[in-house]
Amino acid sequence: MSDSPFSRGSRAAPPTVSLGDRFPLADRADNRVLIPPMDGVPPRPPGDVVLALDGETMGTTWSVRLIGPPLLGPVEARAAIEQELAAVIAAFSPWEPNSEISRFNAAPEGMWSVSETFWGLLDAAMDLGDETNGAVDPTLGALVDLWGFGPPGPRSALLPVPSDEEVEAALAVSGWRRLRMNREARGLMQMGGMRLDFSGIAKGYAVDRVSDRLTAIGATSHLVEIGGELKGRGVKPDAQPWWVEIERVEGSTEPRTVAALYEMAMATSGDYRRAFEHNGRVYPHTIDGSTGRPVTNAVASVTVLHSSAMKADAYATALTVMGPFDGPEHAEAIGLAALFVERTPRGPVERMTPALAAMMEEPW
Template sequence: MSDTPFSRGSRAAPPTVTLGDPVPLADRADNRVLIPPMDGVPPRPPGDRILSLGGPTMGTTWSARVIGPPGLSETAVQAAVEEELAAVIAVFSPWEPSSEISRFNAAPEGVWAVSQPFWDLLDAAMDLGDETNGAVDPTLGALVDLWGFGPPGPRSPLLPVPSDEEVEAALKLSGWQKLRLNREARAVMQLGGMRLDVSGIAKGHAVDRVSDRLTAMGATSHLVEIGGELKGRGVKPDAQPWWVEIERVAGSPAPRTVAALYDMAMATSGDYRRAFEHNGRLYPHTLDGSTGRPVSNALASVTVLHASAMKADAYATALTVMGPFEGPDYAEAVGLAAHFVERTERGLVERMTPVFAAMMDDPALEGPG
């Protein structure tokens, strides 16, 4: 699995999400509202002022709405967020030659000690790889580069699609089952030519880090977004949750849907986000490690809600790799809140897991303001 890289200039950068309250729902009968389960009454936010911040990062943008305790300045919050994002880039961005992951990818064969942040995220990715039978795979860097979605940039228009021989050669350097970790030494084996790529979970991981940092600063109510991956904690001064609109596929018959992100994260993987077209076929950036090629299973988008932004990010991509049949079955079996949109001969068709459906609010109730 590989999802949106830390690209500086992709062919179609993922759309960003403008944080704030959705347009009020004029007619609840034509809209859907998702409300995650809550235990008790949410605590009051630490203040009454909402700070709105943002900036560039990871080839996209970040945004945040933050409610901190009295005396917490916008400058301090901006600096803290940027520090966390810089730390993630310094470790995990294959677009930065000096990053830890770039240094590992360029290292000769051998066993190499890694930092604790590197180890923790790679270990989590490997656990998800085991859980999803490789639908999450942090070893696909060679394939990401081969298909033009990595640091080397897009392939030549003269040779837009790799040959079978090129794919097979990259597959020999890929595969989560080939990666060996030495837990006692906190070290990773470089087989020689293997290129790690954790872009499919790094944005979600960054969202979690920023959220945790804000909470540690006393800003226990906030909404954080990086390139479309979101996480909300706490509520606003008016006791309303952080409302976000779920990204819709163009032409989808599904109604407009907003979700209350109360201690909840949301991630969407879509074939329209980064892709190229050749001979009438769309080649999305999400890669299937079992074939070495972009997924081609008619799933247009997958949205996952989860307490962890990193896991929401990973599962959204993993379910995309699994496809429109195995994906929903797997998501239902493990209790994920997931929504699928499939391209069919009848047009776009949506499907949702029971956990996702259970979050739907009664349309007879008053909507968010």
């Protein structure tokens, strides 16, 4: 489970990146620069004007930089973006009582049919759950709520942390292995009390949807950002890529890292983004489905670069759950470009996978 992208009335999580129109060559000498692999010369953008749009959605903010054909104005572009965001909320926001996920979570026991949109994301999340042995798990809504990161709101500071009995009761209605799916009927079995939660994958999914919609209306060069998850396509009129900066963990002595998001997405899961403190101990938002409790493995953040924002988002959460040893091992095994930051007595320590290290090249 990642930061909830749907919570209404909450402050947006700190951005994981800084967006820059341009990182001057003189400045880049002191940076680590990530250049994704590419074939040939990037095509020219469809226009010369960069439109900048932004707004609020899913309890956080969104921003888009796009270059479209001459007849595509900001009104039409904004309408297309907001239509995609509204569709994501209607399907996956547990904060909306009439959303598809809320209806399933409140349903009595039985088999319930779901929309093609809902099925598609759930199926993808379940496949990732199989791959990661449950480090991606869309069935942890009861645990997310119990620990104060869901629609019921934060736990009162006057309350103790959830008891073993409360955690066990939530675990009894959670777990990706317990969810039964009927592919032919596109149906899900509600066991009674199971609550789905897509907060570890929904922002990335929304980024992909907006990016695909912009491409469909002719804005083939763009940078989409929702709550810190990003995707860049094409290049800007000056042939520069969309440069973004990965936020450093507090106390890190490493140089800043900027990435060229050319046909690439980036997502970060960090223990500093949403958490609560009780009796001097910090409980981060990421829930380990195997224990029913927030992770305690000293992973401060994981940043993933992938062609799919949905997968980058999900993997960032999964690798956080896996921890500082199993996480890098899994990422390396599947060729994933990932940057891990672990909290140690000597301060934050970084580890990057070979796929990410291979992107460390001279700037364009």
